[in-house]
Amino acid sequence: MKKPITKIKTYARRKTEGLTDETINRKNSFQKFLIDVADVFMFVATVFKNTFARGFEFKEFTKQCFQIGNKSLGLISVTGLIIGLVLTIQARPVLVDFGAVTMLPGMVTISIIREMGPVITALICAGKIGSSMGAEIGSMRVTEQIDAMEVSSANPIKFLIVPRILAATLMLPLLVLYADALGILGGWLAANIKGDVSFILFITQAFGDVEFGDLFPAIIKTFFFGLVIGMVGCYKGFNAGRGTESVGIAANSAVVMSSLLVIIVDLIAVQITDII
Amino acid sequence: MIEAATNTENVIEIKDLRIGFGDMQVLDGLTMELRKGENLVVLGKSGTGKSVLIKCIVRLLKADSGMINIMGDEVNSMKYEELEDVRRKIGFLFQSGALYDSMTVRQNLEFPLKRMKEKISDEEIQTKIKEALENVGLPDAIDKMPSELSGGMRKRISLARTIIVDPAIMLYDEPTTGLDPVTSHEISLLINDIQKKYKTSSIIITHDIECARTVANRLIMLQEGKVYKEGKLDEFENTDDALVNSYFQSNNSRNPKEL
Numbered sequence: 001m002k003k004p005i006t007k008i009k010t011y012a013r014r015k016t017e018g019l020t021d022e023t024i025n026r027k028n029s030f031q032k033f034l035i036d037v038a039d040v041f042m043f044v045a046t047v048f049k050n051t052f053a054r055g056f057e058f059k060e061f062t063k064q065c066f067q068i069g070n071k072s073l074g075l076i077s078v079t080g081l082i083i084g085l086v087l088t089i090q091a092r093p094v095l096v097d098f099g100a101v102t103m104l105p106g107m108v109t110i111s112i113i114r115e116m117g118p119v120i121t122a123l124i125c126a127g128k129i130g131s132s133m134g135a136e137i138g139s140m141r142v143t144e145q146i147d148a149m150e151v152s153s154a155n156p157i158k159f160l161i162v163p164r165i166l167a168a169t170l171m172l173p174l175l176v177l178y179a180d181a182l183g184i185l186g187g188w189l190a191a192n193i194k195g196d197v198s199f200i201l202f203i204t205q206a207f208g209d210v211e212f213g214d215l216f217p218a219i220i221k222t223f224f225f226g227l228v229i230g231m232v233g234c235y236k237g238f239n240a241g242r243g244t245e246s247v248g249i250a251a252n253s254a255v256v257m258s259s260l261l262v263i264i265v266d267l268i269a270v271q272i273t274d275i276i
Numbered sequence: 277m278i279e280a281a282t283n284t285e286n287v288i289e290i291k292d293l294r295i296g297f298g299d300m301q302v303l304d305g306l307t308m309e310l311r312k313g314e315n316l317v318v319l320g321k322s323g324t325g326k327s328v329l330i331k332c333i334v335r336l337l338k339a340d341s342g343m344i345n346i347m348g349d350e351v352n353s354m355k356y357e358e359l360e361d362v363r364r365k366i367g368f369l370f371q372s373g374a375l376y377d378s379m380t381v382r383q384n385l386e387f388p389l390k391r392m393k394e395k396i397s398d399e400e401i402q403t404k405i406k407e408a409l410e411n412v413g414l415p416d417a418i419d420k421m422p423s424e425l426s427g428g429m430r431k432r433i434s435l436a437r438t439i440i441v442d443p444a445i446m447l448y449d450e451p452t453t454g455l456d457p458v459t460s461h462e463i464s465l466l467i468n469d470i471q472k473k474y475k476t477s478s479i480i481i482t483h484d485i486e487c488a489r490t491v492a493n494r495l496i497m498l499q500e501g502k503v504y505k506e507g508k509l510d511e512f513e514n515t516d517d518a519l520v521n522s523y524f525q526s527n528n529s530r531n532p533k534e535l
Contacts, residue, residue: 140376144372145377147331147336148374149387150336150363151336152387152438152441153364153391
């Protein structure tokens with residue numbers, strides 16, 4: 001017996017008239033890949049449609065903001081601080097050799113704001129938020145809770161998916177700003193291991209070199225990082241197969257796919273910034 | 277067995293329903309109907325398509341072909357966006373209960389009420405919740421989490437969440453599976469109570485012959501994706517058909533009341 005294509009069954013199939021198992025099983029692997037791509041686009045389109053539909057689940061949205069934002073603070077604090085410490089400790093000897101140690105605060109801050117803060121925070125969040133979304137929504141799929149929502153005429157996309165994606169999109173930039181701040185603090189602490197720089201002087205030198213053009217594109221791309229992490233986590237969970245095994249698969253593939261997409265989005269963002 | 281329903285008006289009519297998964301044809305031209313006010317028990321071995329049948333009725337699965345008419349609406353060919361009104365008429369009790377793990381019992385019961393098209397006041401919602409919980413015999417569980425409930429309690433709460441929106445049709449997916457005989461019998465009696473109080477027409481998928489004996493007005497047995505036999509309970513119990521007999525004799529346990 002061929003295995004049913006559960007993903008198509010659970011979502012796209014219901015939306016696509018005439019797309020039955022029989023017709024899908026006749027397709028070759030490239031055609032099945034295209035069906036998968038179409039499935040993703042339909043999911044994204046449905047999410048956007050429901051984002052602007054009436055009856056926004058504000059309570060669920062605030063709950064998710066708390067889950068994503070507040071509960072990631074500890075992890076992001078440690079990561080941000082260590083990024084700053086490591087960057088400064090690694091860069092200092094090279095700058096000392098060139099007699100350019102006064103450029104240390106500016107260099108560390110720009111690295112953190114433009115690249116290290118956003119990307120490292122996004123990758124940490126892809127692991128933490130992506131996996132928890134994939135596993136939570138996947139287990140709701142497996143235990144028929146999503147089916148129960150559907151048959152009671154409650155829209156699971158509106159209740160489960162939209163608030164999570166919006167919360168991830170909104171919280172990630174805030175977490176990145178927080179990580180940036182702690183990264184700069186870490187940089188100052190590291191600068192004081194082998195030298196003596198006052199905090200005021202460090203900050204003055206750091207932000208003397210930072211321009212609006214460093215900060216703005218970095219913040220904009222973090223919205224897209226959040227969107228990608230939320231979208232992938234929710235998609236993988238929502239389209240999880242049946243059985244407990246598929247919860248693990250959903251969580252795992254959510255992390256892998258969202259981490260990869262974060263890097264790809266970063267590359268695109270850097271290219272666009274470079275052109276502008 | 278409860279008093280037989282005499283109404284001949286059909287609330288669900290299914291004609292030539294077919295659905296397959298890969299190479300396996302699960303429903304292969306199934307034709308049946310559910311009459312107004314009756315409890316219809318669907319029997320059959322595992323894998324004969326009983327759960328798939330009720331999932332097709334609420335369009336959790338889309339059948340490959342065939343017709344499902346629910347109170348005048350053709351469900352199988354309906355657009356996904358139009359399903360909401362039909363689904364409002366149907367209550368679905370899942371085998372696992374499918375309670376929302378992250379919510380308390382109260383929030384579970386509020387969930388469908390707060391998302392109805394017709395807005396109702398908070399006071400009315402709380403009154404309906406209390407009434408539904410009393411009807412399933414669990415008024416004290418209101419602030420508990422689903423993880424704190426036993427299997428039987430979860431089924432009852434799930435039933436309360438289903439009936440709270442006054443559905444005209446109830447679909448029960450193996451309501452007594454995994455429960456002890458006494459609790460199973462209580463759930464079966466509850467199904468009868470709901471039929472009387474809420475005037476529902478119900479399809480009950482079950483392997484439990486005691487449950488079937490308690491709730492059925494009429495029974496059908498599925499085999500190879502079609503209706504194999506249809507009739508009243510005594511027709512099933514007094515037949516020469518080997519398949520039906522083997523099913524009833526292998527499940528011939530005593531009524532829990534007699535234990």
